[in-house]
Amino acid sequence: MLAGKEIRRAKLRFGLLSGAVGLLVFLILFQQALLGSLLLSFTGALENQSGTVLVFSEEARKNVSGSVILPPEQAQIAAVEGVGSSAGLAEGTFTIEAKGTDVDASIFGFQPGGPGEPTRLVEGRLPTTPTEAVASKEDASDGFGLGDTVTSVDGGITLTIVGLTERSRFSVAPTLWVTFDGYTALRKASNPDATAVLPSVIALTPAPGVSASQLAASVNEQVDGVQALTRSQAVNEAPGVSSVNTSFQLILVLAFLVVAVVIGFFFLILTVQKQSTLTVLRAVGAPTSYLVKALLKQIFLVVGVGLVVGILLTLGAVKGASAGLPISLEPTTMVVTAVGVVLLSLVGSLFTLLRVGRIDPADVMNRQNAGGLA
Amino acid sequence: MAALELSSVRKTYTSGDAEIVALDHATLEVGDDEILALVGPSGSGKTTLLSISGGLLTPSEGTVVVGGQDISTYSAKQLTAFRRDSVGFVFQAVNLVPFLTARENLMIVNDFGSSRSHKDAKARAEKLLDELGLSHRVDNLPGQMSGGERQRVAIGRALMNEPALVLIDEPTSALDTKLGEQVMELIVSEVKSRDTAAVIVTHDQRMTRYADRTVTITDGVLAA
Ligand SMILES: Nc1ncnc2c1ncn2[C@@H]1O[C@H](COP(=O)(O)OP(=O)(O)OP(=O)(O)O)[C@@H](O)[C@H]1O
Ligand SMILES: [Mg+2]
Numbered sequence: 330m331l332a333g334k335e336i337r338r339a340k341l342r343f344g345l346l347s348g349a350v351g352l353l354v355f356l357i358l359f360q361q362a363l364l365g366s367l368l369l370s371f372t373g374a375l376e377n378q379s380g381t382v383l384v385f386s387e388e389a390r391k392n393v394s395g396s397v398i399l400p401p402e403q404a405q406i407a408a409v410e411g412v413g414s415s416a417g418l419a420e421g422t423f424t425i426e427a428k429g430t431d432v433d434a435s436i437f438g439f440q441p442g443g444p445g446e447p448t449r450l451v452e453g454r455l456p457t458t459p460t461e462a463v464a465s466k467e468d469a470s471d472g473f474g475l476g477d478t479v480t481s482v483d484g485g486i487t488l489t490i491v492g493l494t495e496r497s498r499f500s501v502a503p504t505l506w507v508t509f510d511g512y513t514a515l516r517k518a519s520n521p522d523a524t525a526v527l528p529s530v531i532a533l534t535p536a537p538g539v540s541a542s543q544l545a546a547s548v549n550e551q552v553d554g555v556q557a558l559t560r561s562q563a564v565n566e567a568p569g570v571s572s573v574n575t576s577f578q579l580i581l582v583l584a585f586l587v588v589a590v591v592i593g594f595f596f597l598i599l600t601v602q603k604q605s606t607l608t609v610l611r612a613v614g615a616p617t618s619y620l621v622k623a624l625l626k627q628i629f630l631v632v633g634v635g636l637v638v639g640i641l642l643t644l645g646a647v648k649g650a651s652a653g654l655p656i657s658l659e660p661t662t663m664v665v666t667a668v669g670v671v672l673l674s675l676v677g678s679l680f681t682l683l684r685v686g687r688i689d690p691a692d693v694m695n696r697q698n699a700g701g702l703a
Numbered sequence: 704m705a706a707l708e709l710s711s712v713r714k715t716y717t718s719g720d721a722e723i724v725a726l727d728h729a730t731l732e733v734g735d736d737e738i739l740a741l742v743g744p745s746g747s748g749k750t751t752l753l754s755i756s757g758g759l760l761t762p763s764e765g766t767v768v769v770g771g772q773d774i775s776t777y778s779a780k781q782l783t784a785f786r787r788d789s790v791g792f793v794f795q796a797v798n799l800v801p802f803l804t805a806r807e808n809l810m811i812v813n814d815f816g817s818s819r820s821h822k823d824a825k826a827r828a829e830k831l832l833d834e835l836g837l838s839h840r841v842d843n844l845p846g847q848m849s850g851g852e853r854q855r856v857a858i859g860r861a862l863m864n865e866p867a868l869v870l871i872d873e874p875t876s877a878l879d880t881k882l883g884e885q886v887m888e889l890i891v892s893e894v895k896s897r898d899t900a901a902v903i904v905t906h907d908q909r910m911t912r913y914a915d916r917t918v919t920i921t922d923g924v925l926a927a
Contacts, residue, residue: 609799615815616780693794
């Protein structure tokens with residue numbers, strides 16, 4: 330009765346607070362959606378390929394574009410105990426003409442059937458001949474749609490798009506997946522002097538009973554000059570990604586703290602203002618738990634409304650934005666954020682809860698005129 | 704059975720190194736439908752006596768029996784339930800919850816774990832407010848009422864749970880003489896019309912004529 334009536338008679342106050350919490354939740358969620366899509370267009374190709382371990386050359390420092398694996402190393406890697414299957418995965422940037430304009434695209438050459446294949450095919454099929462390619466759904470409207478043809482500017486090789494992937498872009502550029510033979514042809518066409526075309530990294534899958542991290546450790550131990558990383562390490566430790574991650578996370582932490590502080594101060598001020606009223610209620614027989622419950626109810630109500638407002642705003646914004654920028658909001662992100670906001674609101678209100686718990690009913694006699702009636 | 708029995712109640716406060724004796728071996732009995740006026744100079748211990756009788760403070764020595772229950776050894780939790788069920792309070796100034804209407808200010812005591820249904824509580828609250836001449840004020844917030852009306856709502860709240868004992872601290876000090884007399888008359892008629900005893904603290908000698916008996920307190924010592 331207490332909690333609800335107070336809110337009903339101070340709608341503006343509580344409404345503004347819920348609105349503020351809603352905006353903060355929106356900030357937190359939208360930022361995470363943005364970060365997710367940004368990171369995906371950086372490293373989606375690594376995340377959504379079938380090799381669970383990727384072996385880089387050591388001097389590449391986890392950068393796919395700077396890595397090259399020589400044939401003897403490739404043989405050594407394939408011979409490491411615990412390797413289930415291995416295949417070369419090549420990556421390079423090519424200027425591609427699509428829809429009449431030249432763009433820099435990232436092209437991956439993979440061994441069909443081997444580790445390193447794209448796993449997020451949403452339309453069509455994987456390439457089987459050297460002149461077929463799979464493109465990203467996100468780039469479909471820029472001349473990379475199913476059935477479109479694109480041409481490499483240096484060498485004039487024409488590729489037909491036979492399939493589309495999602496979440497498999499690389500370096501924020503249009504990304505194509507071709508067979509390793511197709512990749513070799515593209516390389517040789519643009520640079521006729523090239524002798525052999527080497528893979529950038531080796532994609533591995535572990536043998537049954539071996540985990541990806543165990544396999545990576547064995548490769549690092551047994552093969553000199555290379556660095557094996559599990560797929561998630563390769564994604565999270567890719568150059569640029571970790572620094573982007575750190576700065577986004579800092580802002581996220583700050584936003585969460587602001588939620589805690591805003592909620593905490595609001596309820597503290599409110600509680601101090603009505604301290605004398607709460608003392609009277611204790612004096613006429615309200616148990617401490619009654620007052621604590623009323624406060625918790627208000628906190629949950631305000632935070633709940635704030636979460637609904639924030640989630641609706643975010644869903645609206647994601648819908649509006651996804652035309653240009655492919656962003657999406659994972660349900661887990663929403664749930665984790667909601668739980669985080671609720672927990673931090675409680676942490677922010679801890680002091681106020683303790684204060685309510687410590688109200689001494691006998692004070693009602695001492696502080697005769699504190700607060701006044703209205 | 705007496706509504707209130709204090710036997711050799713002593714209450715001391717320590718402030719710094721000094722020990723203040725607020726009540727010194729106070730012994731007092733209030734009959735089960737008696738109205739007792741408690742008068743005395745400022746600082747004599749009136750509020751302390753009221754607080755101990757209502758379970759807001761525990762005595763340093765002596766026993767307090769209210770409506771047959773010895774509350775001197777009650778825990779804080781037991782005292783909270785005792786205040787809810789067995790006594791009614793009217794405090795000097797801060798009494799009402801500002802964001803609750805007159806009716807809700809009465810009904811809220813029913814919310815603390817009483818066995819009475821919401822519907823019965825509502826009916827009782829409205830009946831009490833009607834008796835107190837506030838039937839036109841049931842949906843008003845305290846801020847929309849006069850001082851006398853607020854004081855009457857507080858009396859209604861004190862009677863809400865049918866207590867054996869009502870404790871009233873300076874009910875008229877904030878009101879002018881005429882209003883004060885009206886409020887006293889209301890208290891007397893409400894208390895007399897049911898099986899309830901009352902202790903009324905006042906510094907105004909004129910108000911003592913409403914009581915069955917007057918007890919004077921000086922420096923913590925009671926005198927009939
Ligand atoms: N919490 C406390 N700590 C220390 N001393 C106290 C406390 N409460 C009351 N006293 C002292 O105890 C004595 C009795 O106080 P009490 O409030 O009972 O007097 P009172 O008769 O109600 O006075 P008044 O008419 O001014 O309200 C006073 O000397 C007072 O200063
Ligand atoms: Mg007093």
